[in-house]
Structures are given as structure tokens and as C-alpha cells.
Amino acid sequence: MREADRDLAFAAEDDEPISYRQRTRDYYLALGYGNPYRWAHYAAVPFAPLAKPLAACRIGLVTTAAPYQPGKGDQGPGAPYNAAAKFYTVYSGDTAADHDLRIAHVAYDRIHTSAEDSNTWFPLPALRRLAAGGRIGELAPRFHGLPTNRSHRTTLEQDCPELLSRLREDRVDAAILVPNCPVCHQSTSLAARHLEAAGIPTVIMGCAKDVVEYCGVPRFLFSDFPLGNSAGKPHDRQSQEFTLELALRVLEAAPAPRTTVQSPLRWSDDPVWKLDYSNIARLSPDEITRRRAEFDRGKEVARALREPQSAAQ
Numbered sequence: 001m002r003e004a005d006r007d008l009a010f011a012a013e014d015d016e017p018i019s020y021r022q023r024t025r026d027y028y029l030a031l032g033y034g035n036p037y038r039w040a041h042y043a044a045v046p047f048a049p050l051a052k053p054l055a056a057c058r059i060g061l062v063t064t065a066a067p068y069q070p071g072k073g074d075q076g077p078g079a080p081y082n083a084a085a086k087f088y089t090v091y092s093g094d095t096a097a098d099h100d101l102r103i104a105h106v107a108y109d110r111i112h113t114s115a116e117d118s119n120t121w122f123p124l125p126a127l128r129r130l131a132a133g134g135r136i137g138e139l140a141p142r143f144h145g146l147p148t149n150r151s152h153r154t155t156l157e158q159d160c161p162e163l164l165s166r167l168r169e170d171r172v173d174a175a176i177l178v179p180n181c182p183v184c185h186q187s188t189s190l191a192a193r194h195l196e197a198a199g200i201p202t203v204i205m206g207c208a209k210d211v212v213e214y215c216g217v218p219r220f221l222f223s224d225f226p227l228g229n230s231a232g233k234p235h236d237r238q239s240q241e242f243t244l245e246l247a248l249r250v251l252e253a254a255p256a257p258r259t260t261v262q263s264p265l266r267w268s269d270d271p272v273w274k275l276d277y278s279n280i281a282r283l284s285p286d287e288i289t290r291r292r293a294e295f296d297r298g299k300e301v302a303r304a305l306r307e308p309q310s311a312a313q
Contacts, residue, residue, distance in 0.1 A: 045257035106181035108228030
């Protein structure tokens with residue numbers, strides 16, 4: 001921090017939300033991929049008011065985390081990106097049971113967080129506690145997994161309608177969506193828009209502010225944490241419960257679409273973690289070459305997984 005800023009008690013210049021769209025654009029261009037990805041962007045945003053108090057609502061939970069798949073390689077804490085662990089269609093699970101959901105398949109921040117505590121990306125236990133305590137009326141009988149398809153068309157024409165159908169079957173009054181990687185944030189943003197247009201109020205709990213706000217969503221709780229911690233800090237139940245409660249307040253009180261509330265919780269007093277994520281300026285030429293090769297291998301694995309599923313549809 002500059003001396004003048006310190007004297008005025010200013011925050012460090014780098015202590016601001018990461019621009020994930022620009023960071024990833026620069027990153028993949030440096031790796032040698034042309035035709036930069038086009039992020040979803042809308043001017044108009046649908047908005048469905050909450051029809052009754054939360055204490056009388058049935059709440060649905062939507063995650064982008066993947067069920068653990070034995071035999072599909074390392075998916076544990078700190079595991080490298082694992083394309084084999086991805087899923088490509090909406091799936092559902094029983095909210096009364098415990099589940100081993102992991103995020104080894106997504107681009108969360110592997111430098112500053114380790115994916116050791118699933119409560120930071122899958123707040124099902126916390127929602128159960130809120131239902132038991134009467135904060136929400138009840139939890140829907142199922143939670144739903146939303147794929148992180150880079151294809152806008154696939155998300156809009158395949159995944160969003162399927163998610164809406166399942167939530168309607170569950171008779172939810174509102175839904176909480178919890179993304180992880182940048183594309184996860186886009187997928188949940190598109191899903192939230194689709195659900196709201198159909199009359200289901202939503203709130204996204206996320207960490208990629210620029211991706212969500214660029215797309216345009218009704219309600220967003222932003223936590224300025226490394227990706228993979230949308231539901232609070234790891235091994236910190238107080239942080240997780242505070243984050244979920246704040247999301248519920250946004251769901252209740254948002255006056256109009258494009259309502260963003262930023263959590264007051266800080267990951268660290270030192271914002272250096274914000275400088276590392278996909279920052280090409282911090283990578284050596286050899287590391288850039290290694291990452292290009294790693295990414296190409298992941299694409300081949302993903303392609304092999306997608307093709308049989310596409311043929312079956």
C-alpha cells in the first residue's frame with residue numbers, strides 16, 4: 001500500500017473484486033487460444049417477488065458441484081482440474097440424506113483454498129438446520145445439480161428448462177443457487193433468470209461479481225472470497241451461517257431486479273490472493289506451456305465424455 005493511502009486509511013488499490021471475465025480472457029489468449037469467450041449479457045432482468053414469508057416457504061437448492069465418482073481420478077481436496085469428474089445433465093439428490101459433492105472439476109481457486117469443507121459450496125446441512133428452526137418453512141425434497149456448460153444455447157435450451165421442471169415438481173416457493181467457477185456463475189445466472197421469468201424467486205450466492213452482474217440477475221449475495229467459497233469460509237460455521245442468513249435476507253427484501261448485496265466478511269486483511277487467479281503476469285513461459293498442455297488434455301477427456309451423451313439424446 002502506498003504511504004499516502006496508509007495515512008488516509010484507504011484500502012490497497014488491488015483490494016477490489018476480481019474481474020474474472022478479463023482475467024480469463026487474458027489467460028486463455030496467452031495460452032494460445034483465439035476467439036475469446038463471449039459471456040452472457042442482458043439489459044432486461046426478470047423479477048418474481050417472494051409471495052409469502054420465508055417461514056412459510058419451501059426452498060430449493062441448486063448446486064454446480066459434482067457427486068464423487070470413484071474410479072474417475074483424484075477428486076479430493078486440492079486435486080487438480082479433473083475433466084473426468086464433470087457432469088453434463090441436470091441431476092437430483094435427496095435433501096434428507098448426506099452427499100459427497102466435490103468441485104475438482106471446476107476452476108475454483110486452488111492456490112488460496114483447498115476444497116476441504118463442502119459446506120463452503122453446498123449449504124445443505126445449514127439449510128436443514130434453518131428448516132428445523134423455522135427460519136424457512138421447509139427444504140424441498142430434492143436438491144439439483146446444474147451443469148457448467150460453456151455453451152449458452154445448451155444451458156438455455158436444455159439445462160434451464162429441465163431445472164425448472166424439477167423445481168416445479170418439488171413445488172418450491174424459491175430457490176438458492178450456489179456456483180463455484182466463473183462459468184458456474186454464468187450458468188446459475190442464466191438459470192436464475194429462467195426461473196424468475198417462470199415465477200420462482202431466486203438468490204445466487206457467489207464470488208464472481210463481474211460475471212453475475214454482467215449477465216444480469218434478480219438477486220445476488222456477493223462474497224469477496226476465492227472461488228469455491230460461495231457459502232462461507234471453510235471450517236467456519238459462523239461464517240457459513242451468516243452468509244446463508246444474509247442470502248435469505250436478500251431473497252426476502254430485494255426491492256427490484258439487479259439487487260446485489262456484498263457480504264461484510266473478508267477473506268483476509270491482505271488482498272494478495274486476488275492477484276494470483278489466472279494472472280498471466282505471474283506465470284513463467286514454461287508454466288504457460290505446461291498449462292496449455294494440461295488444458296488440452298482436459299478438453300480431450302471432456303469431449304470423450306460428452307459425445308456418448310449427445311448421441312443418446
